[in-house]
Amino acid sequence: MPPHLSADRPAAQPPRPGTVDALISQTRRLRGEVDAVRREAPEDGSDPEGRWQRALCDLALHQLSDLDEHLAQLRAGPPPVAAEPADAPDLAASSPGDSLLSRVGSAEWNLLRDEASWSGELYQILGRDPSAPALGLDELPSLVHDEDRALLTGMVTDCLIDGKPIDGEFRIRRPGGEVRTVHMMGEPVLDAHGSTAQMWAVLRDVSELRRHRRAVHETRDSLRRHRDHTQTEHRLAVELQEAVLPPWRGSLRLPRQGPGTLDLAARYLPSSSTPPIGGDWYDALELPGGDTLLSVGDLTGRGVSVASGMATLLGALRGMAMAGTEPGRLLGWLNQLLDASVQPALGSAVCCRYRPVTRTLSWAQAGHPAPLLFRDGTGRMPAAPDGVLLGATSGASYGQAEETLREGDLLLLHTDGLVPRHSGTDAVRRLLDLAPRFHEARTAQECVRTVMEEFGECEREDDACVLIARVMS
Known part of the structure; x- marks a missing residue:
């Protein structure tokens, strides 16, 4: 009970009922709005930020319920003082929604x-x-x-x-x-x-109040740990990707090629919606004898484990190509490698071997978009040889096709995230429509810049790579 008042100090008068009613209405309206926010948070507990939001809303609802009951008491006036019967129900052990008098x-x-x-x-x-x-x-x-x-x-x-x-x-x-x-x-x-x-x-x-506050603190700490883990994973994935993908970002001419050399340029485009790095790659490697290996691919999933798997796959691809393995047979070995992995994964790839002496291109694909060939201001997609996704089935065989290139021809290799699916048009057609602009470009880097002007600012759901090779004299 409050301290005793002196005789010359009158007690404060209770507030007018209308004022209290208005406060009760505001409190209940706010409680309804908070409850609406709470229902929007996911209930499966898989999202730390959602758990934190629900815990905060639970705490706010608990406090607003208390305030509502306080105001209801204030409107009703002080309760009559009476001794509780010996068999009175134990209200203190009841649920948080019970009368405030029990707390x-x-x-x-x-x-x-x-x-x-x-x-x-x-x-x-x-x-x-x-x-x-x-x-x-x-x-x-x-x-x-x-x-x-x-x-x-x-x-x-x-x-x-x-x-x-x-x-x-x-x-x-x-x-x-x-x-x-x-x-x-x-x-x-x-x-x-x-x-x-x-x-x-x-x-x-205040047992229930403290329980809700503990839930808020625990979910906040869980959210912080989740964010720290996500940031660390992203940093590691980026570092691993940068260590594996070719260091060049502008034009590149392989040093030991003679006539028919390739002018190369590439770009990696990260997803705009999912921060962790995916398994997309591009590669250009000069092989013994002057041939060139060109490849792009995509390993399903995201994060450090996928970036690590991509690095393993790309390392195996380079090693077998250096040993002289042809593209079709090479993809067959990569399929076996994925099939035998401890963590099953699926991947797509296109692998090309360019011979500058004859200007011939041998290529194979594993569930991947075919290379696009641009010549004299027009573009086309060559007929693709047979090939299923890497890791989809054991013992898969992969066909191989050949194209004879000419001076000035341009090859575009890409992963399927380059043209966003929500664009509403055929991805291949949009790329082929760039043929006149490619014809006017003087270097492979200018062609990549054209692709970036067309698709670089798009909202994409997945990472993407583009690799352009232009046949020089």
């Missing part, structure tokens, strides 16, 4: 008469029989959790001796063994000589 109680200790007075609600909070006498200040610690007794004793001592107000929390153990958290606020009442004559306190069961 707030008051007490007064008269030190001069060694008397204690508790409200019926405090009996319910502490799980005590309402017919039993109220405990004195020296007996109160017997209800407190062992680890918190010193805390309560210190607060009471500071209040009685130094006149400090009490404001703290401690755990109590109810007769059935249930542990609850109680928030206690109190002040001393001094006599004419300045000595403590009484102490009053208001105690509130």
Whole structure:
């Protein structure tokens, strides 16, 4: 109960009912809006940010419910003081939606008469029989959790001796063994000589409130760890990708090629919607004897494990090509490599071997878009040889096709994320429509720049690569 008022100080008048009704309406309207936000958060627990949002909304709803009940009490006026029957239901152990009276109680200790007075609600909070006498200040610690007794004793001592107000929390153990958290606020009442004559306190069961706050803190920490993990994974994937993909980004002419050399340029385009690096790659490698290996591909999935798998696949491809393996047979070996991997994966690829002496191109594909051939201002897609996705089936065989190239011809190799699926037009047709602009370009790098002008700013759902090779004189 509050401290005693002096005779010349009138008690504050209760607020007008209309004002309280307006506050209740605002509180309930806000509670409905918060509940709507809560329902939008995913319930499966898979998203740390969603769990954090739901936990915050749960905490806000709990506090708004308390405020609503406080205001309802204020509108109704003070309840009649009556002793609780011995068989009164244990409201303190009920759900968070029960009456606020089950969670707030008051007490007064008269030190001069060694008397204690508790409200019926405090009996319910502490799980005590309402017919039993109220405990004195020296007996109160017997209800407190062992680890918190010193805390309560210190607060009471500071209040009685130094006149400090009490404001703290401690755990109590109810007769059935249930542990609850109680928030206690109190002040001393001094006599004419300045000595403590009484102490009053208001105690509130805040167990549910603290549980919600713990949920908020735990989900916030989980969200932070998830973000840190995602950032670390992305950094590692980027570093691995940069270590594996060719270091050149502009035009490149392989040093030991003679007539029919290739002018090369490439670009990697990251996804605009999924930050972690995917398994797309491009590659150009000069082989013994002056031939050139050209390849692009895509390993399904995202993240460090996929980037690592891409690095393994690309390393195997380079090694077999250096040993003279033809594109069709090479893809067959890559398929076996993926099929035997501990972590099953699927991949697509196109692999080309260009012989500058004869200007012939041998190529094979594994479930991948075929290279596009541009000549004299027009473009076409050569008929693709047979080839299923890498890792789709054991013992798959891959066909091989050949094209004879001419001076000025241009090859465009790409992964299927280059042209966004939502663009509403055929991806191959949009690329072939660039033929007149490619014909006017002087270098492979200018052709890549043309592709970037057309597709670089698109919202794409997946990573993409483009590799352009132009036959020089």
